[in-house]
Structures are given as C-alpha cells and as structure tokens.
Amino acid sequence: xxxxxxxxxxxxxxxxxALAPVFFPSGFYYRxxxxxxxxxxxxxxxxILTGWAGQISLGHAGFAGIGAYAxxxxxxxxxxxxxxxxxxxxxxxxxxxWLVGRPILRLKGYYLAVASLGMGILISMVLNNERxxxxxxxxxEVPELGLRAVLKDAGLDLSNGQFWYFFCGIVLxxxxxxxxxxxxxxxxxxxxxxxxxxxxxRTVGMDVAKLKLQAFVISAVYASVSGSLLALQNKFITPxxxxxxxxxxxxxxxxxxxxxxxxxxxxxxAVLTLLPQVLxxxxxxxxxxxxxxxxxxxxxxxxxxxxxxxxxxRGSGE
Amino acid sequence: MNLLSIEGLGISFGGLxxxxxxxxxxxxxxxxxxxxxxxxxxxxxFNMISGVYQPGSGKVLLNGEDVTAMSPHLLARRGMCxxxxxxxxxxxxxxxxxxxxxxxxxxxxxxxxxxxxxPSSRRRAKEAEAGAxxxxxRVGLERAxxxxxxxxxxxxxxxxxxxRAMALKPKVLLLDEPAAGCNAxxxxxxxxxxxxxxxxxxxxxxxxxxxKMVMRISNHIVVLDHGEKIAEGDPASVSQNPAVIAxxxxxxxxxx
Numbered sequence: 001x002x003x004x005x006x007x008x009x010x011x012x013x014x015x016x017x018a019l020a021p022v023f024f025p026s027g028f029y030y031r032x033x034x035x036x037x038x039x040x041x042x043x044x045x046x047x048i049l050t051g052w053a054g055q056i057s058l059g060h061a062g063f064a065g066i067g068a069y070a071x072x073x074x075x076x077x078x079x080x081x082x083x084x085x086x087x088x089x090x091x092x093x094x095x096x097x098w099l100v101g102r103p104i105l106r107l108k109g110y111y112l113a114v115a116s117l118g119m120g121i122l123i124s125m126v127l128n129n130e131r132x133x134x135x136x137x138x139x140x141e142v143p144e145l146g147l148r149a150v151l152k153d154a155g156l157d158l159s160n161g162q163f164w165y166f167f168c169g170i171v172l173x174x175x176x177x178x179x180x181x182x183x184x185x186x187x188x189x190x191x192x193x194x195x196x197x198x199x200x201x202r203t204v205g206m207d208v209a210k211l212k213l214q215a216f217v218i219s220a221v222y223a224s225v226s227g228s229l230l231a232l233q234n235k236f237i238t239p240x241x242x243x244x245x246x247x248x249x250x251x252x253x254x255x256x257x258x259x260x261x262x263x264x265x266x267x268x269x270a271v272l273t274l275l276p277q278v279l280x281x282x283x284x285x286x287x288x289x290x291x292x293x294x295x296x297x298x299x300x301x302x303x304x305x306x307x308x309x310x311x312x313x314r315g316s317g318e
Numbered sequence: 319m320n321l322l323s324i325e326g327l328g329i330s331f332g333g334l335x336x337x338x339x340x341x342x343x344x345x346x347x348x349x350x351x352x353x354x355x356x357x358x359x360x361x362x363x364f365n366m367i368s369g370v371y372q373p374g375s376g377k378v379l380l381n382g383e384d385v386t387a388m389s390p391h392l393l394a395r396r397g398m399c400x401x402x403x404x405x406x407x408x409x410x411x412x413x414x415x416x417x418x419x420x421x422x423x424x425x426x427x428x429x430x431x432x433x434x435x436x437p438s439s440r441r442r443a444k445e446a447e448a449g450a451x452x453x454x455x456r457v458g459l460e461r462a463x464x465x466x467x468x469x470x471x472x473x474x475x476x477x478x479x480x481x482r483a484m485a486l487k488p489k490v491l492l493l494d495e496p497a498a499g500c501n502a503x504x505x506x507x508x509x510x511x512x513x514x515x516x517x518x519x520x521x522x523x524x525x526x527x528x529x530k531m532v533m534r535i536s537n538h539i540v541v542l543d544h545g546e547k548i549a550e551g552d553p554a555s556v557s558q559n560p561a562v563i564a565x566x567x568x569x570x571x572x573x574x
Binding site for chain 1: 368370389390391394395399400402406407408409410411415416418419420422423425426427429431432433434435439442443446482483485486
C-alpha cells in the first residue's frame with residue numbers, strides 16, 4: 001500500500017520524535033528538541049496563513065506573547081489551572097486575530113503585514129510597560145503545569161527535559177495532523193485556491209475575506225499555544241517572546257524549510273533552532289551564517305528546502 | 319422568459335464611455351454571443367455582468383432578481399459563473415483540485431470538521447472528488463487529473479476552466495473567449511463542449527473572436543462597436559448587416 005503524503009509526513013514525524021533521543025549525547029538535547037517542537041508548532045501556523053492563504057503576518061509573536069503571559073498571569077491572578085490558561089490564551093489570541101483581521105483582510109495587498117506588525121509591537125509594549133501586572137522587561141515566573149507529577153504518581157518517572165521533549169512532541173504531532181487535515185479539506189483547498197487566483201476563487205463562490213480571516217485566526221491559535229508551551233517549560237517568560245525579532249524568526253523558519261509544506265516548516269524550525277546551538281563557538285558570526293543560509297536558499301531552493309528536494313527526487317524518479 | 323437580462327448597461331472610464339446603454343437577454347439553453355472589433359467593450363461588458371466592475375448605469379437581472387454589481391461569490395451562489403480570457407486557474411494545484419474547487423459551495427462546511435477530519439468533512443470531499451472526476455471525463459482531461467495545472471497546454475487549461483465552472487452547476491455561464499489561442503482541433507472540442515452544456519439547459523453568454531465558431535454555435539448575436547450595440551439577431555442576419563460589416567472592415571482598415 002502506498003502512503004499518502006499526509007500519513008508519510010505524520011509517520012516520519014512520530015518516528016523522528018520517538019527515536020531521536022537514542023542519539024542524544026546528553027540530557028541537554030531534550031531541551032533543544034523541545035524548543036524545536038515549540039517553534040515548529042508556531043511555524044506550522046505560518047504555513048497555513050502564508051504558505052496556503054498567501055497572507056503575511058509580521059506580528060505573530062504577539063500571539064505567542066498572549067499565550068505565554070496567559071500561563072504566567074491567569075493561574076496567579078484568577079486561580080485558573082495552567083492547562084486551562086493555555087486554552088484561555090488561545091481563545092484571547094483567536095478573538096484578537098478576528099478583530100484585527102476582519103477589517104484588514106477585506107483589502108487586497110499586504111495590509112495584513114503592516115497591521116499585524118503594529119499589533120505585535122503594541123502587545124510587546126504592553127508586556128514591557130504594564131509592570132504592575134507583567135513585571136516588565138525583567139520577566140515573570142510561570143507556575144508548574146503539574147502534569148509531570150501526575151505521570152510520576154502513575155509510575156512514569158521522566159526528567160524535566162524528557163517530559164517537555166515528549167509533551168511538546170505530542171502537541172506538535174497533533175498540530176501537524178490538524179494542519180494536514182485542513183490542507184486537503186474544502187477549507188484548505190479554498191485557501192490554496194485564493195492564493196493562486198483571488199478572482200477565480202470568487203468566481204467559484206469562495207468568500208475570500210472570510211477564508212483569509214479563518215486562516216489568520218487558526219494560525220494565531222498555533223502561535224499562542226506555542227508561546228504557552230515555551231512559558232510553561234521555561235517556568236519563566238520575558239516580553240521578548242512577543243518581540244518583533246521572534247515574529248521575523250517564525251516567517252524565516254517557514255520560508256527556509258518551505259512555506260507551503262508542514263514538513264518543510266518543521267525542518268526550517270529545526271535548522272534555525274539548532275544553528276545557534278551549533279554555532280556558539282562562532283557566536284559573533286551567527287547572524288552572518290544565518291543571513292548567508294537564507295540568501296543561498298532563496299537563490300537555489302526558492303520554494304524552500306523540503307519542497308525543492310522532494311521535487312528533485314520525484315523528478316528524477318520518473 | 320429571459321434567465322439573464324441586461325438592461326441599459328453602461329460604464330465610463332475617465333469620461334470615456336467604454337460601454338453605453340447595452341440591453342439584451344439570454345434564455346435557458348440559448349447561446350448568445352457578443353462580438354465586435356478590438357476595444358469594442360466586450361470584456362468590459364462581461365466584467366460588469368459578472369460583478370468585477372460596478373456599472374455606471376443600467377441593471378443586470380438574474381432570474382428576475384436585480385444582481386447589479388453583486389460580488390462574484392454571491393453571483394456564484396445564485397447560479398452564475400464565468401471563465402476568463404486570460405486564464406484564471408489555480409496553477410500550483412492539480413487539475414483534479416482545480417475542478418474540486420468548483421464544488422466549493424456544495425463541499426464547504428464547518429472549518430472545525432475540516433481540521434479534525436470528521437466523517438462529514440471526508441464525505442463532502444469524497445463527493446466533490448467523484449463529481450470532479452466525472453466532469454474531467456466530460457471535458458477529456460481525466461488522464462491529466464493528478465498533474466499540476468500549470469503544466470497543461472493552453473487548450474487543456476481552457477477546458478479545465480470550463481469544467482471548474484460547470485462544477486457549480488450554473489444556470490448562466492459566461493465564457494470569455496473560450497477558444498482564444500487554441501488550434502483548430504482544440505477549438506472544435508470546445509465548440510462541442512459548449513453546445514453540449516447549452517443542450518442541458520444552461521444559458522450561455524459568449525465573447526469570442528473566432529467568427530466561424532460564433533456563427534456555428536450561436537443562437538443569437540449581439541454586436542458591439544465603440545461600446546454601443548450596433549446590431550443583434552441570428553447569425554445569418556447579423557453577418558449580412560451593413561453596419562456590422564462597416565465596423566469590422568473599418569477596424570481592419572485602421573489596423574492595416
């Protein structure tokens with residue numbers, strides 16, 4: 001039996017996540033792995049928004065910030081369990097995305113990039129300046145999720161690094177599954193169609209503004225959950241999570257791996273999360289290497305690394 | 319009774335009257351062609367009828383309902399669909415996906431069901447796919463179903479666009495130069511296809527440059543020149559009309 005691309009991607013992801021720890025030289029790599037998964041989750045949202053619907057957001061870190069601070073603040077101030085705080089953050093992000101996107105996505109062109117940029121900066125400013133609530137740029141502690149203790153009682157004793165590695169891995173698999181479901185559904189097809197030709201999409205009865213808004217809201221939820229997971233595993237969060245550079249990072253990861261493909265997004269997130277760890281020796285040249293990699297990919301592998309390579313393999317196989 | 323009625327439609331661009339006071343109607347199963355020299359306002363007229371431009375004056379009635387300047391996706395819901403002179407296909411999607419996109423109104427449901435791959439979502443997708451494969455067979459593209467649309471020949475893309483439009487099960491189909499850029503064989507295939515669609519009771523409005531094709535398949539012809547309707551009638555009477563001959567010869571002299 002031939003695997004569909006969807007099952008193949010998911011299977012590869014499950015195998016990778018399950019087997020990678022065998023090759024870890026030290027416990028530190030569980031932490032790196034968990035970071036990759038958290039970034040990959042946000043980038044999967046970017047694939048839906050940018051790769052399929054063709055819309056660009058430069059403020060997605062803002063939603064990550066909402067997700068992160070929901071986990072920091074809601075348990076302390078309103079006594080909400082951190083797990084529910086993740087959902088609360090996602091809900092707030094979804095509503096905000098809807099409010100910002102609704103007037104903007106009716107317009108043609110790259111207005112969303114500008115509007116989301118402004119929104120991201122605003123969120124970052126609020127997190128920096130509302131010291132009473134967020135303690136400002138110094139950051140704030142985030143309560144324990146508590147799931148690890150529950151697992152321990154049930155007889156599954158994982159180290160902190162192991163727990164977050166597998167937990168974030170499972171959330172990423174779930175996120176990838178949802179995105180891949182969407183891709184081949186009526187909604188995903190319509191998103192990719194309007195990216196190809198808005199005129200033709202309207203002609204076949206697609207409500208273009210509504211579809212773009214759906215993509216924006218869904219991708220905001222991905223970013224928000226990613227921010228929540230980052231905050232919960234670090235047990236500490238600073239407003240940097242909502243910063244402009246983080247937004248750019250998400251887009252860069254997506255573009256590097258292949259913005260139209262979920263597998264590419266995960267690959268891009270892995271490379272750009274690993275690179276700074278590998279390059280610590282050349283810390284001063286890190287930006288230079290990153291820039292060079294991006295330029296080379298854009299020149300030689302325009303669709304991103306994964307789709308370009310897949311195309312080459314298929315092309316030579318025929 | 320006319321399914322599609324155009325009443326006194328007009329539009330100006332910067333003081334220039336591109337289309338002025340044009341009226342006609344299309345009945346179910348009828349093929350009406352709009353012809354005229356280059357720049358006569360055919361495509362502008364088309365864009366007004368299909369909701370791409372907002373007319374300066376006049377009305378478009380679909381089944382008696384005023385649909386003037388209505389957005390194309392709402393027109394699609396009311397049973398009117400069009401194709402484009404400069405092809406509008408979803409290039410990076412497969413031929414099959416392009417056709418399934420035509421089923422959007424029948425296929426689309428809740429986003430949540432789509433995200434979770436619920437049985438309802440899968441059933442909708444399966445029905446749309448089955449319908450799309452039938453349509454591709456009808457237009458002779460079934461063997462190209464899995465190919466990327468961007469890799470098809472021009473004539474095939476024209477047929478793909480028609481297949482996608484037919485997926486909507488339209489009552490009125492607007493075809494903007496469906497045979498432009500096609501060779502004789504391809505033109506004939508499209509010819510048969512259009513006649514067949516009209517035979518199933520769809521009202522067809524056609525803009526076309528290929529005079530032979532127009533004369534062969536039209537029931538009724540509307541002639542535009544400088545944005546005005548200068549003649550209309552059956553193919554035989556229009557081709558004898560002195561005003562029409564003058565418009566075309568004049569245009570040719572100017573071009574030569």
